[in-house]
Amino acid sequence: MGSDWEEDDEAKMTKGKTYGIGSRESSKYVRVYEKGKQLGDKTSTWTRFEIEFKAKDIVIPFEVLQNPGEYFGGAYPICERFAQKATRIHAVKEDKVISADRYLEWVKKQFGRAANGLKFIFPELDKAKLFELIEPSHHKLPKSLAPEAYDCAFLKAQAIHEQPAFKPYKDPYYMYEYYENLEKQLEQQKHVNNEESYNNFIYDKFARLPISWA
Numbered sequence: 001m002g003s004d005w006e007e008d009d010e011a012k013m014t015k016g017k018t019y020g021i022g023s024r025e026s027s028k029y030v031r032v033y034e035k036g037k038q039l040g041d042k043t044s045t046w047t048r049f050e051i052e053f054k055a056k057d058i059v060i061p062f063e064v065l066q067n068p069g070e071y072f073g074g075a076y077p078i079c080e081r082f083a084q085k086a087t088r089i090h091a092v093k094e095d096k097v098i099s100a101d102r103y104l105e106w107v108k109k110q111f112g113r114a115a116n117g118l119k120f121i122f123p124e125l126d127k128a129k130l131f132e133l134i135e136p137s138h139h140k141l142p143k144s145l146a147p148e149a150y151d152c153a154f155l156k157a158q159a160i161h162e163q164p165a166f167k168p169y170k171d172p173y174y175m176y177e178y179y180e181n182l183e184k185q186l187e188q189q190k191h192v193n194n195e196e197s198y199n200n201f202i203y204d205k206f207a208r209l210p211i212s213w214a
Contacts, residue, residue: 027056028075040102049082051075103145 016037021030029052036044051072053060064071073080118130125133141147147154 024052025054025056027054027058028052029054030076040105049079051079100145103142 016034018031018033021032022028031048031050031052033048033050034044034046035048036046053064053071073082115130118133122130122133
């Protein structure tokens, strides 16, 4: 999978290749792809080896979540070699670096002319002063660089059982009741229209019958 498989020149293979083994509907599916190139690093050799387990004709034990490396290493003979060298922290750091590099390229491309315009308009200001002009008042980060994208400890999502109970919205202008009654009226009108259509249909059907039959 991927357009790089169609290239003969290795220098043009910049988007990354994906190789799948098995069926997505089977109990075990392997996906090998060039993660670094997928994230934008055209020269990266970072490759990910993923395995999907599905409870089709196998029983997946709970321990697969507690010790994923052991089950990964036992999935195929070659995986045992990878499992001994797997370092999750290194992968996360590399992902973060590549995302930052892509973001810098995007900022230069999107903001480059605006930055030159600011330097032209305010030639007396140095770079630090120019940055103060455009520095936002909040501390929000892009989703791709946010800490919660790499560490669940930073997630701010609230558990369902911790969410407050639903409270009906108090409408001071009674608009909710208005639309609720309007829906009821439309529903009643629909029944009336259906009944009228049915009566017209019956009339048209039997209107031509002989009077003696009626």
